[in-house]
Each structure stands twice: as structure tokens, then as C-alpha cells.
Amino acid sequence: MSETAVELKNITKTFGRVRANYNVSLEIKKGEILALLGENGSGKTTLMNMLSGIYFPDEGQIFIDGKEVVISSPKIAFELGIGMVHQHFKLVDVLTATENIILGLEGRLNKKEAKEKIKEICDKYGFDIDPDQKIYDMSVSQKQTVEIVKVLYRGANILILDEPTAVLTPQESEKLFNVMRNMKADGKALVIITHKMHEVEAISDRVAVLRKGEYVGSMMTKDTNAAEMTNMMVGRTVALNIRRPKPVNPKPRIEISNLSVRNIDGIEKLKNVSFTANSGEILGIAGISGCGQKELLEAIAGLQPAESGSIKYIKDDGTTEELLGNDPRRIEELGVALSFVPEDRLGMGLVGNMDLSDNMMLRSFRNGKSVFTDRKTPHDLAENVVDDLEVVTPSIETPVRRLSGGNVQKILVGREIAHAPTVLLTAYAVRGLDINSSYTIYDLINKQKEKGVAVIFVGEDLDVLLELSDKILVLCGGEVSGIVEAEKTDKNEVGLMMTQISK
Amino acid sequence: MKKSKSEPLFHITKRDVMPWYKTWGIRAAAIVAALIVCGIITTITTGLNPFSVYASFVQGAFGSGRKVWITFQNMSILLIISLALTPAFKMRFWNIGGEGQVLVGALATAACMILLGDKIPNVLLILVMTVAALGAGAIWGLIPALFKAKWNTNETLSTLMMNYIATQIVAFFTVVWEVPKGSFTVGIINQATNAGWLPQLFGSKYLLPIVIALAVTAAMYVYLKYSKHGYEIAVVGESEKTAKYVGMKTGKIIIRTMILSGALCGLAGFLLVGGINHTITTTINSGQGFTAVMVSWLAKFNPITMIFTSFLIIFLERGAGEISTNFGLNQSFADILTGIILFFIIGCEFFISYRIVFRKKKETTSEK
Numbered sequence: 001m002s003e004t005a006v007e008l009k010n011i012t013k014t015f016g017r018v019r020a021n022y023n024v025s026l027e028i029k030k031g032e033i034l035a036l037l038g039e040n041g042s043g044k045t046t047l048m049n050m051l052s053g054i055y056f057p058d059e060g061q062i063f064i065d066g067k068e069v070v071i072s073s074p075k076i077a078f079e080l081g082i083g084m085v086h087q088h089f090k091l092v093d094v095l096t097a098t099e100n101i102i103l104g105l106e107g108r109l110n111k112k113e114a115k116e117k118i119k120e121i122c123d124k125y126g127f128d129i130d131p132d133q134k135i136y137d138m139s140v141s142q143k144q145t146v147e148i149v150k151v152l153y154r155g156a157n158i159l160i161l162d163e164p165t166a167v168l169t170p171q172e173s174e175k176l177f178n179v180m181r182n183m184k185a186d187g188k189a190l191v192i193i194t195h196k197m198h199e200v201e202a203i204s205d206r207v208a209v210l211r212k213g214e215y216v217g218s219m220m221t222k223d224t225n226a227a228e229m230t231n232m233m234v235g236r237t238v239a240l241n242i243r244r245p246k247p248v249n250p251k252p253r254i255e256i257s258n259l260s261v262r263n264i265d266g267i268e269k270l271k272n273v274s275f276t277a278n279s280g281e282i283l284g285i286a287g288i289s290g291c292g293q294k295e296l297l298e299a300i301a302g303l304q305p306a307e308s309g310s311i312k313y314i315k316d317d318g319t320t321e322e323l324l325g326n327d328p329r330r331i332e333e334l335g336v337a338l339s340f341v342p343e344d345r346l347g348m349g350l351v352g353n354m355d356l357s358d359n360m361m362l363r364s365f366r367n368g369k370s371v372f373t374d375r376k377t378p379h380d381l382a383e384n385v386v387d388d389l390e391v392v393t394p395s396i397e398t399p400v401r402r403l404s405g406g407n408v409q410k411i412l413v414g415r416e417i418a419h420a421p422t423v424l425l426t427a428y429a430v431r432g433l434d435i436n437s438s439y440t441i442y443d444l445i446n447k448q449k450e451k452g453v454a455v456i457f458v459g460e461d462l463d464v465l466l467e468l469s470d471k472i473l474v475l476c477g478g479e480v481s482g483i484v485e486a487e488k489t490d491k492n493e494v495g496l497m498m499t500q501i502s503k
Numbered sequence: 504m505k506k507s508k509s510e511p512l513f514h515i516t517k518r519d520v521m522p523w524y525k526t527w528g529i530r531a532a533a534i535v536a537a538l539i540v541c542g543i544i545t546t547i548t549t550g551l552n553p554f555s556v557y558a559s560f561v562q563g564a565f566g567s568g569r570k571v572w573i574t575f576q577n578m579s580i581l582l583i584i585s586l587a588l589t590p591a592f593k594m595r596f597w598n599i600g601g602e603g604q605v606l607v608g609a610l611a612t613a614a615c616m617i618l619l620g621d622k623i624p625n626v627l628l629i630l631v632m633t634v635a636a637l638g639a640g641a642i643w644g645l646i647p648a649l650f651k652a653k654w655n656t657n658e659t660l661s662t663l664m665m666n667y668i669a670t671q672i673v674a675f676f677t678v679v680w681e682v683p684k685g686s687f688t689v690g691i692i693n694q695a696t697n698a699g700w701l702p703q704l705f706g707s708k709y710l711l712p713i714v715i716a717l718a719v720t721a722a723m724y725v726y727l728k729y730s731k732h733g734y735e736i737a738v739v740g741e742s743e744k745t746a747k748y749v750g751m752k753t754g755k756i757i758i759r760t761m762i763l764s765g766a767l768c769g770l771a772g773f774l775l776v777g778g779i780n781h782t783i784t785t786t787i788n789s790g791q792g793f794t795a796v797m798v799s800w801l802a803k804f805n806p807i808t809m810i811f812t813s814f815l816i817i818f819l820e821r822g823a824g825e826i827s828t829n830f831g832l833n834q835s836f837a838d839i840l841t842g843i844i845l846f847f848i849i850g851c852e853f854f855i856s857y858r859i860v861f862r863k864k865k866e867t868t869s870e871k
Contacts, residue, residue, distance in 0.1 A: 015516065058516075058860070303747060329750025340748070348748050351741040358734075362749045365734050372729045 004066070005030045005158050005189035006051065006082075011060035013046055020046040024060070024215045026208055028158065033180060033190045035204035035221070039233050039434030041404040043213040044193050048160045052084035053077035064158075083151025084160040089143050091135045098131040101150045114153075121152050125182040128175075140289065141172040148179070159183065160191045165199055166431075167289050170462060170495040177203045195435070196461065197226035209233055234436055242442050242467040244486075245450055250278035252314050253454035254300065254423060259309035259324075261295045261478075269295040270478045273309070277454045279422070282445065284469030284486065285458040286494050292478040293458045294343060297425045300456070301340040302328045313423070329366075339421035341413055343428050343458075349412045352401030356382040356393065359400055360415050385414030389440065406437030413444055424448050427458045442468055462491045474498055513861045526855050533851035537844040544843070549832065556826055563825025564818045572709040574821055576779065579716035580771050582813040584795035586716075586723045586806055587767030590760050591644075592796075593727065593804050594740040596651065600662030602792025603669035604643040604765045606785070608772025610673050611639035613783040616692045616699035616776070617680055628699050632777055633770075640769020641762045643669065648761030652754035666792070673785045680783075689782050701778035712774045719767065724806040736760055768792070801849070819844060 006028040013021045021043040028034055038044045049055045051062065053074040061068055064080050071077050077084075091100050102114045115131045122129060129145050138146070144164060151159060161180075165173040180190055180203060194200060200207060201221060208218040209232045216232050231237050254277040261270040270292045277283045285293055298304035300311055302323060311323040313336050321334045331338055346352040350359045360378035368374055382396045389410040393403055400408055409429065417424065426445065430438040445468070449455050459465045465472055469486045474497040481497045542553030564574045584601050591598035615632040623631070647661035682690040693699060704710040727733040735756050739746045746753050775787055798816055802808035823837030 301748075302750075327750050327752075328748065329752075332750065342748065344744070347742055348744045351738055351745050353741055354737070358737075361734065362738065362745070365731055371731060373731050373734050375729075 003030045004028070005064070007063040007066075008047070008051070009061040009063065011047065011050060011057050011062070013043075013050060013055060013057050019213050021050075021057075021210075022213045024210070024213070026215060026218075028189045028191060029206075030157075030189050031184055031187045032206060033184055033192060033204045034218075035200040035207045036191055036193045036210065037200065037207055037229055037233055038210035039436065040406055040432060041212075042210040042233070042434075044210055045162055046213075047210070048084060048162065048191065048193065051077065051158075052082055052160060078154050078156070081155055081157035082160070083154060083156030083158070085144065085147045085151060085162065085164060087162045087166065089147055091143060091146060093136045094134065096132050096134055097129055097138075097146045097149075100135060100146055101131075101153050105154070118149060118153065121149055125152070125179050125186070127179060140167045141169075141175075144168070144176070152183075156188075158189045158191075160193075162193045163195070164192065165194060165196065166460065169288055169498050170491055171499065173199065196463075197229060198463065200229065201226065211235055230435055233434070238436060238439070240435075242439070242464065243446050244467065244470070245446060247278070247280045247470055248450070248452070250280045251316075252276045253279045254456075255310075255312040255314060255320075256300075257310050257312075259296075259299060259311065260307045261292070261299055261304060262307055263295065268478060270299070270306075273475075273478075273480055275473055275480065275483060277423070277456055279454045280449060280452045281470040282449050282455040282457050282468060284465040284472040285456060285475060286462060286465050286472050286498060287475035288498055289460065291475045291498075293427065293475060295478075296475070297340065297342070297427050297456065297458060299324070300423075300425060301338060302326050302331045336423070337419060337421045338423045339416035339419070339425065341409075341416050341424070341426040341429055343431070345408055345412050346401055349416075350400050350408065353399050355397045355399055356386070356391075356411060357396050359411060360385070360418075363415060363419060381415070381418055382411075385411060385418070389414050389444070405432045406434060406440075409433055409437065409441060413441060417444065417448055421448070421453055424453050424455045425458075426455070428460060429457065430464070431460065438464075462494055466491065466494070476500065513859050515857050515859055518856055518858045521855060529851050529854055530848070533847040534844070537847035540847070541840050541843050544839070549830070549836070551830060556830065559826045559829045560822035562829075563822040566825070570821070572707070574817055575713050576709045577821070578813050578817040579712040580774060580779075581791050581795060581798060581817060582716045582809060583712075583719055583771045583774070584768055584791055585798040585802070585809050585813055586719050587764050587771065588795050589723065589799050589804050589806065589809070590727065590733075590736055591764040592740075592799055594736045594757065594760050596648070596740075596757060596761065597659045598644070598647075598662050598761065598764055599659060599793065599796055600643065600647065600665045600765075601768050601795050602788055602790065603662075603666035604640045604768030605772040605775070605788045605792055606666075606669040606673050607643045608636040608640040608769030609776045609783055609787055610669075610676060610772070611635040611769070612699075612773045612776040613680075613689065613692060614676070616781075617689075620693045620698040621696060625698055629701065629777070632699055633773060636769040636773035636777075637766040638769070640772065641766040644761040644763075644765020644768070645758065648758045652757045670785050673783060677784065688784065691781050692776075692783075693781070699777055700781060701774070711778055715770075715774065719770075720806050720810060727804075727806065732756075732759070797845075815848075 004027050008024060008026045011021050011024045024047060036044045046055060050057045051071065053071045053076055056072060062071060063069065069080055071080065092103065095103070098111055098115050098118060101118060102109070118131050121127065127145050127149055129142060129149065135143060135146070164176060168176065184190060192204065204221045206218055206220055207224065207229060209216040209229065211233060227240060230240060257274045259270055259273040260268065263269050273296065285296070287293055295304050299306050300323060306324055309324070312320045313323050314320050321336060323331055323336065326334065342348040357375070357379040360381045361373060364378055365373050379396060385391060386393060386396065391407045391410045393407060400411055413429070429441050429445065433441065445455055445457065457469060466486050466489070471483055472486050472489065472494060473483045474481045474494055476498055481500065484494065538557070545551055545553045545556050563570070565571050584605060588598050588601050612632045612635065615628065615635050619628055619631060643665055647658050647665060650656040650661055651658045677687060677689055680689045681687055701711055704714060727736065735751055738751065739753050739756050743753055776783055780787060794816060798809060798812045801812040819841045823841050826832060827834050827837040
């Protein structure tokens with residue numbers, strides 16, 4: 001029944017010394033959803049980028065419907081019916097959905113005709129968009145829908161979705177999966193790249209696994225399970241559960257009351273947020289991305305001015321310090337050991353072009369009275385972090401941007417926990433990390449919790465939040481829609497709180 | 504089958520880091536290639552023997568003892584200005600106002616020499632000149648920095664415009680101080696008394712700027728590489744967000760660095776007037792504030808490498824000047840040759856970072 005839509009044969013692609021793909025052969029069938037699995041840096045996105053004309057393979061052949069093709073540009077990929085929806089959307093904010101969809105197409109511009117065709121596509125597969133809505137008015141999930149309709153409009157028969165659910169709530173993901181099933185029934189070939197095992201099990205028919213750029217194998221989803229797939233990806237057996245040690249003697253550490261924040265454009269990002277974070281506990285923060293998580297953490301870290309409210313740090317002896325209105329340096333001088341692992345690792349937490357040792361120095365360069373920097377201590381710290389966290393790096397003198405995502409994060413977390421914090425803020429600590437690195441990070445965070453650190457963990461994977469956190473605070477549009485005990489709630493409840501303010 | 508679907512003729516891939524000897528090999532090859540192209544163009548357009556042109560080129564910079572000294576003297580001024588711009592560039596603050604900062608330094612020096620020339624002892628005068636020149640340059644650097652730090656104005660424009668202001672101020676004072684009246688030139692200042700003329704070092708009138716340039720090079724290298732300030736500059740340059748994240752006050756760092764940058768330019772102006780020319784004109788700096796931008800970039804902001812890049816630029820400049828007089832060619836021809844050589848030198852950096860993969864001959868594939 002299933003015809004082959006795409007066949008990749010012995011594809012190899014190298015970037016400098018890095019071998020992103022080596023001798024990969026893979027088939028994608030019509031009327032099938034294929035999940036492409038692999039750790040970070042295993043070459044999933046590179047492989048798909050070659051299919052969609054962004055990269056050009058060094059070696060190997062690509063066959064579409066049995067005919068050999070040369071895909072030298074995204075335009076040719078479109079002509080061949082290949083469409084890719086990227087992790088980061090490529091839409092023009094001030095244009096409407098329709099305008100974005102027909103943008104760049106040749107021929108006469110006829111918006112009315114286009115709108116009708118879009119409606120047709122939407123009805124056929126069950127999409128729900130308003131063709132006249134401007135992109136800036138849309139939610140993340142709506143923008144994603146526009147991206148998918150865009151590739152279908154161009155006649156794509158082979159769809160590649162690169163981590164489509166990373167930005168969606170469970171309910172939105174389910175909606176997307178329904179649409180995907182409709183497309184499958186229409187005979188389209190679909191490839192989904194994801195890190196979430198339960199999604200692989202829910203949506204895919206077949207899984208293909210890449211490891212370190214090489215093709216490991218493929219199997220029918222119904223014949224396998226999460227543990228087996230993970231082992232194939234990693235190449236050895238890994239345990240897939242997160243510890244949740246009982247909090248020891250929790251005491252209020254950070255007390256936030258009525259915090260309201262406007263961003264630089266005057267848009268209200270946080271509204272009357274109040275909560276308390278305890279020492280020795282992990283407070284998970286859930287919410288659709290862009291609901292004020294970033295502003296909340298940055299306000300605590302002294303990087304985001306607030307309109308009103310207060311952020312109190314409670315010391316062990318019961319005295320309090322107001323953190324609001326102080327910059328990070330001043331907070332440090334107040335005797336508050338605060339560590340912050342920001343979302344933007346290479347743009348904020350680290351300097352990509354500097355080596356490991358110089359990045360360690362970011363936190364310590366002011367120490368001492370000398371006008372010169374102490375270079376030995378950060379160098380030693382870098383060596384320790386590399387040893388303790390098993391960072392894979394050619395040397396301490398390597399610029400961090402040359403390391404893989406997981407190793408970059410280990411360097412950042414390693415530095416942030418090195419100066420014995422009492423408060424640890426993390427934003428999307430495992431985003432883009434493979435399973436192995438993710439579990440290392442969870443473990444590090446748990447160890448900090450056991451040391452009595454108050455951890456605030458902003459996450460996107462609800463399964464992880466539910467397993468790791470003690471309490472979960474749910475943000476919705478900048479407001480707290482609830483704080484729940486992680487053990488007494490479930491994904492559905494949290495998912496609903498993410499989309500609406502209860503009461 | 505269809506033409507549009509054929510493999511591209513070549514594609515570009517990023518290279519891994521190359522060992523140093525290979526990168527220098529590529530650079531050497533670029534210079535050889537540049538000389539060959541220059542030779543061809545020389546022969547075609549002028550009919551001259553390229554080898555005699557090249558010989559004359561070298562003669563221009565090293566033809567006599569005096570020429571060698573002047574080459575190194577010019578190089579030292581250019582080197583100081585390049586070093587002055589470097590901390591700003593490392594901070595991604597595009598200070599292209601070197602020209603103006605040098606000019607106001609030169610003006611302050613000249614003002615002290617003219618106004619205080621016979622009123623205070625020479626040692627004190629030179630001290631006052633130094634302070635005035637560094638201060639004037641610093642102020643000229645500070646103004647755009649303040650605007651950038653307070654209102655985030657575009658420093659490229661503001662530093663550039665400060666150049667024109669400086670030129671006009673110097674033009675104004677040239678008329679105020681003109682000797683003789685109506686000549687629009689200041690003439691040699693204190694020619695009789697030599698007041699404010701910088702002393703000769705070991706009996707050589709060329710040595711002082713060279714020694715100062717080398718000292719500044721060493722100091723700048725240490726400052727950028729080992730000092731806390733240098734580290735802050737590097738972090739602000741790489742990512743302002745990271746700088747804020749660790750509590751650096753970026754505005755303060757920008758202002759501090761531009762004061763340093765301007766003051767060092769002022770130092771170059773001080774040497775030009777007090778040590779070399781003993782006069783002031785609007786063109787005393789002959790565009791070196793802009794040339795220094797290239798010197799600093801070519802050296803990838805490394806002070807030690809800047810010794811070589813400033814030498815290269817001065818060598819080209821002096822050689823080009825020599826052939827234009829020796830062969831009766833005009834300055835434009837010399838500029839063409841300099842341009843070709845620089846094009847090759849800058850262009851070869853591309854081949855250090857990237858590799859071009861040409862289409863392989865179609866492998867025979869029987870499957871269809």
C-alpha cells in the first residue's frame with residue numbers, strides 16, 4: 001500500500017571537521033508519518049535541510065518518486081513538492097496570513113483567489129485560521145498553522161516538521177496531531193522531528209533513528225517502546241526517570257508580591273504576580289512561551305525594571321533585602337548569592353567567541369584589587385567543570401560556540417552553581433538538549449535543591465515539570481493562573497491553566 | 504535532465520581552523536598573486552618593466568638611511584592611531600573619528616607652543632602640551648561616547664562628523680595664527696627658540712615617536728589582554744546583553760574606553776606637531792585617522808600584529824609615492840597598485856575561513 005515518496009541514498013555532509021551526516025540512507029513513504037529521532041547534533045535537521053534545499057549534500061543521491069533529483073535550492077524543493085516547517089517561523093509580522101502564504105510566489109497577485117484556495121486547504125485538513133488576520137495578532141500555534149498551510153499551498157506532498165510541538169500546549173499539540181493524521185490519510189508523506197517520546201508513540205507510524213550523523217535503523221512504532229528508542233539513540237541503556245527528593249526543611253527564600261512589569265515597548269508582561277519560593281524546593285514555572293517567564297526571571301536577577309511590586313530575599317537570619325531596583329552587581333554586593341541560567345545561553349549567559357576559561361571569568365573577574373584579571377582561578381574552574389560534568393571539548397581554550405548545545409549548557413550551569421548559590425533561576429534549562437544531557441542537568445538541579453537552594457525552574461515540557469518540581473506555578477498571559485502541588489496534579493489540569501485564568 | 508536541476512558548479516563550505524603555517528601560506532600566496540597582477544597591469548598600461556617598478560617601490564621605503572627613518576617615523580604615528588582606535592573597535596564602537604581626535608590634539612599642542620612658548624620653562628611647556636593634547640583628544644572621543652551611552656545614537660555618524668568640526672576649528676586657528684599675514688599657514692612655530700620642540704633621543708630626531716609607539720603597543724597589548732578593563736571591553740563588544748547580565752555598566756565602559764581612545768589619538772597629534780612638523784595645518788594628519796581603521800582591522804585588533812600591518816601600509820604608501828615620481832606616473836597609478844595589493848590581502852581571508860568545492864565529474868550511476 002505504501003509507495004516510497006523519498007529515498008535518500010548514502011548522503012554525507014560535513015561542516016569543516018564536523019561530520020553532520022555520514023552515509024545516511026533513508027526512505028520516506030507516502031501516507032505515513034515518520035518520526036526522526038536522534039540526540040542533539042545527530043544530524044536530523046541537517047539531513048532534512050538537504051531535502052528542503054537549504055544545504056547541498058557533499059555526497060549521495062536523492063530520489064523523489066523513484067527519480068533521481070538534484071535539490072540545489074529551496075525553490076527546487078518546492079517544485080518537487082517538499083515543504084519544511086522550521087522551528088523558528090519565517091513570517092512577516094505586519095502582513096496577514098494570506099499575504100504571508102502567497103509571499104514570494106510568481107505570477108499574478110490575486111488575493112481573493114488565494115484566500116479561497118487557503119479556505120479549501122483549511123477545510124480539507126481541519127486547520128483553523130482567519131486568512132485576514134495579521135501575524136502579530138496570532139498566537140504561536142496559529143503562526144505555526146500559517147507555516148503549515150503555506151507549504152501545503154505550494155503543493156507540498158512531503159512535509160517536514162522540525163520540533164513542531166516545542167512551543168505548543170498539550171491541547172494545541174493534540175490539534176496539530178489531528179491535522180497531521182488528516183494529511184496522512186490524504187496520502188502525504190510526513191516527517192516529524194521531536195524529542196518527546198510520548199509524542200512519537202502517539203503520532204508516528206515508523207521511527208528512524210540517527211546517532212552521531214549515522215543512520216542506526218528504523219522500526220514500526222507499534223513494535224517498539226520509549227526505552228528501546230532511547231537506547232538506540234544514545235547507543236547504550238539509559239534510565240528514564242527523574243528523582244524527586246523530599247524537600248528538607250523548606251523556608252521562604254524569595255517572596256514576590258504584586259509584581260507588574262512592562263517591557264521596553266510598554267506592553268504589560270507581568271500583572272500582579274505574587275508567590276514565594278522556598279529553599280530546598282524546586283518551583284516549576286509552566287506557561288506557553290512568552291507569557292512573562294523571561295521577564296519574571298530577569299526581574300528577580302536584576303535585569304528587568306518593574307512597574308510596581310516587590311521582590312524580597314529572605315536571609316537565613318530572617319532579615320530581608322529588596323532586590324527590585326538593583327542591578328546584578330548590586331545584588332551580589334548585598335550578599336545574595338543568586339545564579340541565573342538564562343534562556344539565551346550564547347547571547348546572554350556566555351560569550352560565544354570566548355573560550356571556556358574566559359567564560360568562567362564572567363562571574364569572577366572583579367575579584368581582587370589588582371587592575372589585572374586573575375586568570376588561574378577561572379581556568380581551574382573550567383577544568384573542574386569539564387571533568388565533573390563530562391563536557392566534551394577539544395580544550396579549555398576552545399570558543400564555547402564551537403561546542404554542542406548540551407556541552408554549552410553544562411558550561412553555563414557549571415559556572416552558575418560553582419559559586420554556591422542560595423537561589424538558582426533556570427530558563428528552559430534543557431531546551432534543545434538531548435536526553436542524556438537533559439538528565440545530567442536534572443540531576444545537577446536536584447543536587448542544588450538538596451543543598452537547600454531555592455530553585456525556580458522555567459520549563460516547557462510538562463512531563464518533566466510534573467516529575468521534577470515540588471510545586472508548579474502556571475503563568476497565563478503574564479498572570480498567575482494557579483500554583484499547584486506537582487504530585488497532586490496532571491498534565492491536563494496544568495495545560496488548561498496555561499490557556500485560561502481559572503475562577 | 505532539466506537544466507535548472509543540475510548540480511551547482513561549486514558550493515562553499517566552512518573550513519575548520521587551519522594551522523598557523525597554512526594561513527600564513529595563503530597570505531603569502533595572496534601577496535605573490537597581487538604582485539603578478541600588478542606586474543601585468545603595469546606592463547599593459549605603461550609598458551614599463553614591472554621589475555624595475557617593484558625595485559623602485561622598495562627604494563621608496565628603504566632607498567637611503569633617511570628614507571628608512573622616515574618610513575619608521577610615519578609608521579609609528581600610524582601605529583599609535585591604530586592602537587588608539589583598537590579598544591573602541593574591540594568594544595564594537597565604530598570610532599572613525601580618529602582624524603578629528605588627532606587634529607584637536609595637534610591643535611592643543613600648537614596652541615600651547617604659540618601662546619606659552621616664551622613664558623614658561625621648556626620642560627614645563629612640554630608637560631602642559633602633553634596634558635593639553637591628551638585632554639583635547641579625550642574630549643573629542645568623549646562627546647560621541649556620551650551620546651551613545653545616554654541616547655544610543657549612532658557612533659559611526661557622530662564620530663565622523665566630529666572630524667569635520669575639528670578640521671574647521673583648525674582652519675579657523677590657522678588664520679588666527681597665520682605667519683606671515685595672508686599666507687593661511689602657521690609656519691614653523693618657535694623656529695628661533697625651539698620652545699616646545701620635543702627633544703631628540705640619542706641624537707636622532709626620528710627615534711622618539713618610534714620608541715613611544717612601541718611602548719604604547721606593549722601597554723595596549725597588556726591592557727586588552729590581561730586587565731579587568733580589557734576583559735570588560737571584550738565582553739561589551741561581544742554581547743551587551745551578557746555584559747548587563749554580569750552587572751557591567753556598559754555606558755560607563757563605553758565612556759571610559761572612548762576617553763582612552765581619544766587621548767591616544769591626541770598623543771599622535773602631539774607628536775606630529777611637537778616632534779615632527781612643528782606646525783599645524785588641516786591636513787597634518789593626511790587621512791591617517793581613516794587608514795588606521797584598516798590597519799586595526801587587518802591586524803584583527805591584535806596590537807602586536809598591528810606593527811606589521813602598519814608597516815605594510817606605510818611601505819605601500821611610500822613605495823607608491825616613489826614610483827609616481829620616478830617614472831613620471833601620477834599618484835593615481837600608485838593608488839591603483841596599492842588598491843590591488845590590499846584587495847588580495849583582505850580577500851585572502853575568505854579562503855582562510857571557507858573552502859570552495861567544485862562540481863565533481865558525474866559519477867556513473869546506473870540506477871535510474
